Amino acid sequence: MQPFVSSDNHTLCGKSENKFKLFRQGAMAVSPLCVAVIPWGLLAGSFAVDIGLDIFQSQALSAIVFAGSAQLVATGLINAGAGLATILITTLFITSRHLLYGLTMRNTISPLPLRWRLGLGFLLTDELFAVCGHQLPKTFNRWYALGAGLWFYICWNLATFVGIVAGKFIPNLDLLGLDFAIAATFIAIVIPTIKNISVLISILVALVLSVTLQAFNVEGGLMIASLAAMIVSYSYDKVFGKQKNKSGEDV
Known part of the structure; x- marks a missing residue:
C-alpha cells in the first residue's frame, strides 16, 4: 500500500526541482566566462599578496569588492602609495559602467522583492550582464540569474585563492602573460552585443x-x-x- 502524498507536496517538489534546474542552467551559461576569468583571478590574488596584504585581506578583497578590473587597479595604486581619495575616485570611474547595467535591467529587476534586488545587484558583473542583461522581463528568471551570478562569484573567489597561494610560491606570476585574459574576457563579452x-x-x-x-x-x-x-x-x-x-x- 502506497503512502498518501498530497497534491500540495507534489507541487512544492515540482517548483523546487524547476528552481534548481533554472539555477543550474544559469550556472552552465556563465561557465565559459568563468573559465576565461581564471587567469584574471590568479593575477588579482597574487597582486594582493605582492603589495603586502595577508591571505585574509587578499581574499576579502575579492569576496567584498568583487570587481576584477577595480581590484587590479586598486592594488596597483596601493603599491604606488596613492591616497585613499585617489583610489576611491579611480575605482568609482572604472566601475561606473555598473550604473548603466543597473539602469538597463531596472525594469526587469524592480518588480522583485528587496532581498532579490540587493542580491542580484551585488552579483551584477560584466559576465552576469552578458548572460542576462538583454533578456526581456517576460523571459527573465531570477533563479537563472542567481545561478549565473552566484556561480561566477564562487569561481572568481576560488581563482583568487589559488592566485594568493601561487603568489607565495611562484615568483613573478605577473610576467607569465596571464593579463591577456583580461582582454580576452572583455572581447568575449562585447562581440555578441x-x-x-x-x-x-x-x-x-x-x-x-x-x-x-x-x-x-x-x-x-x-x-x-x-x-x-x-x-x-x-x-x-x-x-x-x-x-x-x-x-x-x-x-
Missing part, C-alpha cells in the same frame, strides 16, 4: 581612441575613449535613428 551599427561604432571609437591615447601616454585615456565612444554612438543613434523612424527603413 554587436547587433546594430551604433554599437559597432561605439566599439570602434573606443578601440581606436584608447590605443592612440595610450601610445601618447595621455592620462585618463581610457575614460576619454569611453566617453567619446558613448557620445559618438548616441549622436549617431539620435541622427540616423530619427531618419530611420521617418523613412521606416534601416539606415
Whole structure:
C-alpha cells in the first residue's frame, strides 16, 4: 500500500526541482566566462599578496569588492602609495559602467522583492550582464540569474585563492602573460552585443581612441575613449535613428 502524498507536496517538489534546474542552467551559461576569468583571478590574488596584504585581506578583497578590473587597479595604486581619495575616485570611474547595467535591467529587476534586488545587484558583473542583461522581463528568471551570478562569484573567489597561494610560491606570476585574459574576457563579452551599427561604432571609437591615447601616454585615456565612444554612438543613434523612424527603413 502506497503512502498518501498530497497534491500540495507534489507541487512544492515540482517548483523546487524547476528552481534548481533554472539555477543550474544559469550556472552552465556563465561557465565559459568563468573559465576565461581564471587567469584574471590568479593575477588579482597574487597582486594582493605582492603589495603586502595577508591571505585574509587578499581574499576579502575579492569576496567584498568583487570587481576584477577595480581590484587590479586598486592594488596597483596601493603599491604606488596613492591616497585613499585617489583610489576611491579611480575605482568609482572604472566601475561606473555598473550604473548603466543597473539602469538597463531596472525594469526587469524592480518588480522583485528587496532581498532579490540587493542580491542580484551585488552579483551584477560584466559576465552576469552578458548572460542576462538583454533578456526581456517576460523571459527573465531570477533563479537563472542567481545561478549565473552566484556561480561566477564562487569561481572568481576560488581563482583568487589559488592566485594568493601561487603568489607565495611562484615568483613573478605577473610576467607569465596571464593579463591577456583580461582582454580576452572583455572581447568575449562585447562581440555578441554587436547587433546594430551604433554599437559597432561605439566599439570602434573606443578601440581606436584608447590605443592612440595610450601610445601618447595621455592620462585618463581610457575614460576619454569611453566617453567619446558613448557620445559618438548616441549622436549617431539620435541622427540616423530619427531618419530611420521617418523613412521606416534601416539606415
